[in-house]
Amino acid sequence: MSPLGIFGGTFDPIHFGHLRTAFELLHALGLAEVRFVPAGQPPHRDVPLCDAMHRLAMVRAATADQPGFVVDDREVHRDGPSYTVTTLRELRAGAPARPLCLIVGMDAFLGLPQWHEWRAVLELAHVVVAHRPGWAAPEAGIVGDLLAARGTARVEELHAAPAGRILVRPVTQLEISSTDLRDLIVSGRDPRYLLPDAVRAIIRDTGCYIRQSTR
Ligand code: ATP
Numbered sequence: 001m002s003p004l005g006i007f008g009g010t011f012d013p014i015h016f017g018h019l020r021t022a023f024e025l026l027h028a029l030g031l032a033e034v035r036f037v038p039a040g041q042p043p044h045r046d047v048p049l050c051d052a053m054h055r056l057a058m059v060r061a062a063t064a065d066q067p068g069f070v071v072d073d074r075e076v077h078r079d080g081p082s083y084t085v086t087t088l089r090e091l092r093a094g095a096p097a098r099p100l101c102l103i104v105g106m107d108a109f110l111g112l113p114q115w116h117e118w119r120a121v122l123e124l125a126h127v128v129v130a131h132r133p134g135w136a137a138p139e140a141g142i143v144g145d146l147l148a149a150r151g152t153a154r155v156e157e158l159h160a161a162p163a164g165r166i167l168v169r170p171v172t173q174l175e176i177s178s179t180d181l182r183d184l185i186v187s188g189r190d191p192r193y194l195l196p197d198a199v200r201a202i203i204r205d206t207g208c209y210i211r212q213s214t215r
Contacts, residue, residue, distance in 0.1 A: 002032035003099035011038045012048040014062045015195040017176040021130045024171045037072045043081035052076045054208040061198035085117040088124040100125035106135035113142045126158050129168045133175040185209045
């Protein structure tokens with residue numbers, strides 16, 4: 001049974017850094033699919049600038065033509081903070097033996113000990129950490145110890161067990177962030193070539209950032 005990739009994020013907005021990472025991992029790890037899970041209310045950060053329904057629409061538009069990319073809207077429809085552990089428990093209940101691979105960038109991985117029930121996350125899924133410009137894997141501390149204990153470089157190990165390993169993986173380094181994109185869009189500049197044209201069209205046609213920024 002091929003592993004299921006799970007890629008959570010605020011996606012405010014989704015960009016080519018997310019998409020290229022997911023695409024490379026889909027193939028390199030032999031994943032059955034990559035499931036994009038936009039957060040409704042992300043627990044560890046400010047309220048997103050764009051509302052959840054428009055962020056979800058942008059994720060759908062960005063992923064529509066790629067086989068193996070799937071959009072999972074459960075967190076957008078769930079009340080309260082979008083805890084990853086809740087999503088993983090639900091996915092695990094539906095697939096008791098299938099390997100689950102939670103995909104995170106290095107910056108997000110470094111914050112893992114601040115996540116709600118973070119130790120349970122590793123009981124429910126493997127964690128696949130994508131390199132991200134400006135962020136390095138730690139050698140000490142909780143996350144460094146975790147890497148030493150659970151780290152693997154072998155993709156086969158992600159297929160051999162349902163959860164519990166950590167794999168750090170290089171991907172093409174695209175120095176794009178949603179924060180920079182929001183600044184760019186709100187200041188009236190064009191995000192073209194940093195995100196898909198279909199996402200750019202939603203931003204332009206709905207005014208989902210401009211309207212929020214003038215509140
Ligand atoms: P923000 O700047 O608002 O924090 P972001 O660009 O980091 O947003 P998120 O939606 O917060 O995007 O990220 C979702 C996941 O994608 C996180 O695990 C993050 O580390 C990862 N990610 C985001 N951008 C990149 C990138 N350019 N390369 C690799 N991983 C990325």
